[in-house]
Amino acid sequence: MKSILKQLKPFDYILTIIAVLISFIPFTYTYLTVDHMDNSQLIATVKIDGQVVDTYELSPDGPHKTKTYYPHEGQYNIIEVNQNKIRVKEDNSPDQIAVKSGWIEKSGQILVCLPHQLIIEISGQEAPNSNPEDEIILPLQ
Structure with a gap:
C-alpha cells in the first residue's frame, strides 16, 4: 500500500477530487430539473x-x-x-x-x-x- 502512495503525485490527488465532484453533476442536475409535482x-x-x-x-x-x-x-x-x-x-x-x-x-x-x-x-x-x-x-x- 505504501508503494502505491509513493507513486502518486500531488496533481493525482487534485484529479481524483475533481473526478469525484464531477460524478455528482448528473444527480444534482436531475434533482434540480425534475418537477416535484407537489400540486x-x-x-x-x-x-x-x-x-x-x-x-x-x-x-x-x-x-x-x-x-x-x-x-x-x-x-x-x-x-x-x-x-x-x-x-x-x-x-x-x-x-x-x-x-x-x-x-x-x-x-x-x-x-x-x-x-x-x-x-x-x-x-x-x-x-x-x-x-x-x-x-x-x-x-x-
Whole structure:
C-alpha cells in the first residue's frame, strides 16, 4: 500500500477530487430539473398495442380495485390498483417481468409486459382549481 502512495503525485490527488465532484453533476442536475409535482394528481394510463384502454386516478384515499385485461387471444393481465399505487398482479407471460417489477407509484414510472403489448405509465397532471389567480390569460390576435 505504501508503494502505491509513493507513486502518486500531488496533481493525482487534485484529479481524483475533481473526478469525484464531477460524478455528482448528473444527480444534482436531475434533482434540480425534475418537477416535484407537489400540486399534481397522478394518473395511471393502461395501454394495449399503443391504444389507451383505461386510466386510473391514483390518490392516498383511492379505492382498491382489480381488473383483468385480455390483450390478445389466450393472454391475460390482472392489474391491481391500491390507493396511490398500481401493479400487474398476475399474467400468463413467460418471463413474468411486469409481475416481478411490483408496485409503481411515482410520476414517470412504467410497467411493461412486452409479450402482451401492455404498458402502464404514471404521469402527473395539474390538480384542478389549484390556484386560478396564477393563470395567465393571453388575448387572441
